[in-house]
Amino acid sequence: MYILGIETSCDETSAAVLQAEGDSLLIRSNIVASQIETHRLYGGVVPEIASRAHIEAITNVTAEALDTAGVALSDLGAVAVTAHPGLIGALLVGVNFAKSLAYANGLPLVAVNHIKAHVAAGYLTETPLKPPFLALVVSGGHTSLFDVTDYTDFREIGATRDDAAGEAFDKIGRVIGLPYPGGAALDRLAYEGQVGAVKLPSPALGADTLDFSFSGLKTAALNFVNSTRQQGVEVPRADLASSFTASVVEGIARKSEQALLQTGHKTLVLAGGVAANSHLRRRLADLCRLHGVTLVVPPVSLCGDNGAMVAAAGYFEYRKGRFADVSLNASAVDQY
Ligand code: KG4
Ligand code: ZN
Numbered sequence: 306m307y308i309l310g311i312e313t314s315c316d317e318t319s320a321a322v323l324q325a326e327g328d329s330l331l332i333r334s335n336i337v338a339s340q341i342e343t344h345r346l347y348g349g350v351v352p353e354i355a356s357r358a359h360i361e362a363i364t365n366v367t368a369e370a371l372d373t374a375g376v377a378l379s380d381l382g383a384v385a386v387t388a389h390p391g392l393i394g395a396l397l398v399g400v401n402f403a404k405s406l407a408y409a410n411g412l413p414l415v416a417v418n419h420i421k422a423h424v425a426a427g428y429l430t431e432t433p434l435k436p437p438f439l440a441l442v443v444s445g446g447h448t449s450l451f452d453v454t455d456y457t458d459f460r461e462i463g464a465t466r467d468d469a470a471g472e473a474f475d476k477i478g479r480v481i482g483l484p485y486p487g488g489a490a491l492d493r494l495a496y497e498g499q500v501g502a503v504k505l506p507s508p509a510l511g512a513d514t515l516d517f518s519f520s521g522l523k524t525a526a527l528n529f530v531n532s533t534r535q536q537g538v539e540v541p542r543a544d545l546a547s548s549f550t551a552s553v554v555e556g557i558a559r560k561s562e563q564a565l566l567q568t569g570h571k572t573l574v575l576a577g578g579v580a581a582n583s584h585l586r587r588r589l590a591d592l593c594r595l596h597g598v599t600l601v602v603p604p605v606s607l608c609g610d611n612g613a614m615v616a617a618a619g620y621f622e623y624r625k626g627r628f629a630d631v632s633l634n635a636s637a638v639d640q641y
Contacts, residue, residue: 306382307333307374309406309617313365313399314391314419315445316340316350318362318509321612322374322381325620328435330428333374333604335613338362345485349475356394363402371611378410380502385619388416389628389636390446396635404631406636418641419610420447421459425618426603426611427574434601440572441561443585444577445486448557450515450564453574456621459641462568463515463560470508471551471579473519474496477526477549481542492582495550499541501548504530505548508556508631515564554588562592574601 306326312319321335333342340358344350350513351588385401401417407414424440440459450463450468468476471488478487483494505525508517526549533540561573573593579585586602593600607614 307376307380308620309367309370309381310417310612310614310619311363311384311399311403312422312610312615313359313363314387315395315519315610316344316355317368317610318359319610319612319615320363320367320370320617322370322376323538323613323616323620325360330617330620331614332529333376334370335609335611336370336373337609338366339489343507348485351384352392352394354505355392356398359398362617363398367406369404378406381410382414383619383623384399385417385543385616385622387419388633388640389418389420390405390639391419391635391637392496393635393637396637400633404633408600408631414629414633415622415627416633417534417618417622419641420429420639421457421627422614422618423576424451424459425606425621426576426614427601428602428617429469429607429613431599432599432601434572435576437570437573438574439561439564439568439600440574440576441557442576442577443470443557443579443634445475447470447577447601448517448519450560452570456624457627463497463517463564464498465508465517465519466510467518467520467528470519471558473523473553476523476627477545480527480530481540481545486581488579491546491550492584494543495584498541498545498547500547500551502541503548505529505552506633507559509551509602512563512636515560515567519553519555522549546617550582550584551583554585556584557585558588558592561589562596565598567597572599572601573598576603577607578609593597598619
């Protein structure tokens with residue numbers, strides 16, 4: 306069957322067509338219209354502007370996804386859409402568009418959780434993947450570890466108690482003058498500095514929990530920037546990037562290792578926008594090698610928000626017979 310996936314939870318308008326037979330999934334198209342250039346002017350995502358940009362883009366992006374796939378609306382078996390969590394105004398654009406499309410064409414509608422969709426990107430890689438496994442989702446809004454027992458059933462076993470890793474990367478990037486979003490630019494800059502040159506706390510909480518806290522790390526890095534500037538000294542941006550990245554990466558690796566040992570899983574799926582971070586990818590590859598664990602990491606193009614991951618997650622909900630109807634609403638918070 307062909308399934309259309311629609312994603313508008315933050316600052317990318319995306320639509321994709323996935324061909325699914327049994328457990329095998331093939332991306333026929335995956336169109337992503339990014340609003341990053343627009344939001345860069347403001348140093349972060351402006352929700353109202355994001356909603357308007359989604360409205361302007363969604364029809365063309367969907368038409369292009371169908372065209373590129375060579376699939377007509379009448380060939381589709383279902384429409385899947387991100388319904389939660391995310392920016393409420395942005396989500397509502399995708400949800401209402403998908404509802405109209407499904408209703409007008411007599412197609413089943415499937416509501417998708419954005420976090421589950423990031424994990425479902427793992428099914429779109431070259432490495433064969435089947436539950437159960439451990440999933441680590443690191444994005445602009447989330448940093449969580451999930452015990453994935455089934456294609457649709459997740460149990461959160463660890464999470465950040467405050468800021469997400471991506472949010473922290475973006476904040477530090479902004480204060481040292483890197484273009485929004487700071488994550489990708491910090492990733493590159495971190496190769497030029499010295500790890501440990503700036504002393505920073507770990508985001509990993511104590512040994513009795515799998516939770517994280519990024520606010521202390523973020524505040525320590527901001528205090529370092531402010532006090533350096535107050536002394537009239539230039540901020541050593543590369544050293545800060547290296548030290549900050551190492552702190553984030555080590556903290557995440559420590560909790561991932563603890564979660565692997567605790568659950569006994571032999572597969573780790575890394576997902577979310579921050580999964581594009583080259584230091585994190587390398588560190589987790591070493592960790593998995595050490596423990597004889599298979600690491601599944603989507604290509605960078607599938608780490609950020611995209612419709613293909615939504616279609617993949619939607620397909621598994623579809624197989625379970627979990628359908629939405631025209632009463633579907635969006636929600637800013639998780640509805641697992
Ligand atoms: O998953 P995503 O596209 O959107 C959310 O669902 O939040 O994640 C976006 C986040 C941003 O914070 C961005 O800075 C971060 O992913 N990011 C990175 C890298 N590329 C994107 N963070 C660290 N290193 C990167 N290479
Ligand atoms: Zn996302």
